[in-house]
Amino acid sequence: MKKKIFFIIINKKRIILTLVLFVVLITVLIGVRAQMKKNTRVWNYHEVIVKKLEGKSDREVQGKVAIIIDDFGNAGDGTKEMVAIQSVLTCAVIPFLPYTNEDAVLAHNRGHEVIIHIPMEPHFGNPKWLGEKGITTNLSTEQVKSIIREAIEKVPYAVGVNNHMGSKATEDRRIITAIVEVLKENDMYIVDSKTSMTSVIREIAEEYEVPVLERAVFLDNEKNIDAIKKQLELLGEIALKDGYAVGIGHVGPEGGVVTAKAIEEMIPVFEKKAIKIVPVSELIKEVF
């Protein structure tokens, strides 16, 4: 009788032990899953950069702005004035133009970052605006890849890309996947100029673990110095709130000398507010 009770107690202990082990195992599994979910979120650049900047030891800097200047490659209006700016801009050069190489070298020699400004098909507008070798949705995947590879050769010093127009092409998963695959091969980042609200650039870049950022503010939609300065102010406000912000301005008829002057005049304002102008790659680096 005593023996039997003893065994029952032992069995009870075993059952409790098994239950405890089971609960521990489930808890560990849930933890691992949560961690895995967390890891896949690393490529959500916006959140990661905001977090990184929050924990920065460099308390002097309250926010970082990257200013991309589009449409280099034409030796267009304001090219000289823009590259003379004493902050590091990110100069987006259109490939396959007469001054592509010259403008890229000029921007690099003046200490700016260079990226490729890829002409991409818009929903509306003249396809001629794309110029030579624009990315249109009727191209085959191989054709897209070969144009991007050629563009990388045409634009010296390029470390990333953004899109010129592209409201239609940036919504096309096949086209964006082809571009992102070539960027992955070449260790380059992509900035979505956000000409379409339903662009798939960010989603596909994150999938391929290609660094991706999105434009927050267009600087010179209205070509007027006060309007551009207001847009720059807005860019600064977003950077103070989020830690960083990406703005896009232009050389050529859309902005040119006026945009360069507005940036020049806003530099001391940014300095006062402890907002630092950095190249896009510096924002990207914050992640690693």
Ligand SMILES: [Zn+2]
């Ligand atoms: Zn453009």
